[in-house]
Amino acid sequence: MTRRFDAKKFNMAHLRATAQKCSNWGRWGPHDEIGTLNYVTPQDIIDAARLVRKGKAFSLALNFDRNGPQRGLWGNRFNPIHTMLATGTDAVAGNQDSGGLRYADDMVSLPLQCGTQWDALGHIFYDDKMWNGYDARLVDANGAQKNGIEKTKDRMIGRGVLLDVARHLGRACLEDGEAVTIDDLEATAGSQKVEVRRGDFVIVRTGQMEQRLASGEWGGYAGGDAPGLAFETCEWIHKKEIAAICTDTWGCEVRPNETDDCTQPWHWVVIPMIGITMGEIFHLKELAGDCAADRVYEFLFCGPPLPITKAVGSPINPQAIK
Numbered sequence: 001m002t003r004r005f006d007a008k009k010f011n012m013a014h015l016r017a018t019a020q021k022c023s024n025w026g027r028w029g030p031h032d033e034i035g036t037l038n039y040v041t042p043q044d045i046i047d048a049a050r051l052v053r054k055g056k057a058f059s060l061a062l063n064f065d066r067n068g069p070q071r072g073l074w075g076n077r078f079n080p081i082h083t084m085l086a087t088g089t090d091a092v093a094g095n096q097d098s099g100g101l102r103y104a105d106d107m108v109s110l111p112l113q114c115g116t117q118w119d120a121l122g123h124i125f126y127d128d129k130m131w132n133g134y135d136a137r138l139v140d141a142n143g144a145q146k147n148g149i150e151k152t153k154d155r156m157i158g159r160g161v162l163l164d165v166a167r168h169l170g171r172a173c174l175e176d177g178e179a180v181t182i183d184d185l186e187a188t189a190g191s192q193k194v195e196v197r198r199g200d201f202v203i204v205r206t207g208q209m210e211q212r213l214a215s216g217e218w219g220g221y222a223g224g225d226a227p228g229l230a231f232e233t234c235e236w237i238h239k240k241e242i243a244a245i246c247t248d249t250w251g252c253e254v255r256p257n258e259t260d261d262c263t264q265p266w267h268w269v270v271i272p273m274i275g276i277t278m279g280e281i282f283h284l285k286e287l288a289g290d291c292a293a294d295r296v297y298e299f300l301f302c303g304p305p306l307p308i309t310k311a312v313g314s315p316i317n318p319q320a321i322k
Contacts (some may be wrong), residue, residue, distance in 0.1 A: 007229050019126060022238040025133045032132050033147050035121055035275025037155040039199040040243050048159040048300045054322050058287040061116040061317040070114050073223030080110035113313040118305050119271060119278040121313045122147035123312040126272040143310025152277060153307040158243055160301025160320050161200050163188045166207035173207030174227035179254040181238045194297040198241040199225060201301040205284045211247040221250055228254035232270040238308040246279030287320050
């Protein structure tokens with residue numbers, strides 16, 4: 001099977017045609033700020049809870065620390081800086097005794113999208129608009145006046161589905177620049193005997209994070225070339241009416257991008273036009289291994305963001321529970 005690395009580049013006209021075809025603006029009314037999370041119904045959550053059979057939970061988060069993937073390749077993102085405000089050394093030295101309590105305290109400074117995280121619907125603009133047609137200028141120095149991540153704080157729960165594309169293709173890791181197509185997604189689901197349904201939280205595994213962790217070197221993981229979803233999958237995501245899309249890569253879509261006319265064309269469509277919240281930098285090794293062992297690729301998914309008011313992203317510790 002020939003894999004897509006150097007597919008014919010598309011132009012901006014194709015991007016705009018796809019954006020219009022996939023637009024969900026107004027679908028849930030003119031005031032909506034959560035997009036495709038509207039697909040998840042109370043019954044969906046009840047049904048997802050019934051998927052818990054083993055009582056086994058898998059964290060899908062990369063640890064937040066100085067060893068993270070940020071190497072200065074993208075904007076102002078850096079790895080978390082953890083600072084101790086009070087320590088056991090202070091306590092034993094007697095520095096806290098006047099207060100009558102010996103304790104430790106700490107703080108962390110980090111870009112909200114430096115590790116495992118959600119992109120909020122205010123994160124990417126289509127020209128001068130964001131999700132649901134809101135003016136991009138509504139994201140200002142005070143944060144996102146519309147489409148902030150806090151609007152989703154109780155909505156990131158439902159049926160999760162792992163599509164282990166790398167394992168389906170018999171590979172430990174897909175190669176940088178290798179596009180995951182609609183055919184790949186459908187073939188993977190078919191081989192796993194799992195159906196992708198409306199309102200699902202779909203997680204795609206390429207193996208890239210595991211490869212970088214095993215090598216001990218992140219390289220260009222955060223901002224460089226990567227395997228990822230082909231631009232054509234915008235239409236699959238729209239048609240399937242899924243709630244969220246997540247991967248084990250930094251930016252979900254394939255890099256180098258499939259067009260020279262803009263950067264991250266898939267982002268242009270899926271966030272501001274389809275209105276789908278995107279999860280990035282998911283750690284999938286343990287979950288993927290368990291799914292391969294018991295051949296069960298569906299589970300209860302729970303990944304609430306930190307309700308940081310007017311933020312355009314949030315670090316998370318998402319859980320898959322089987």
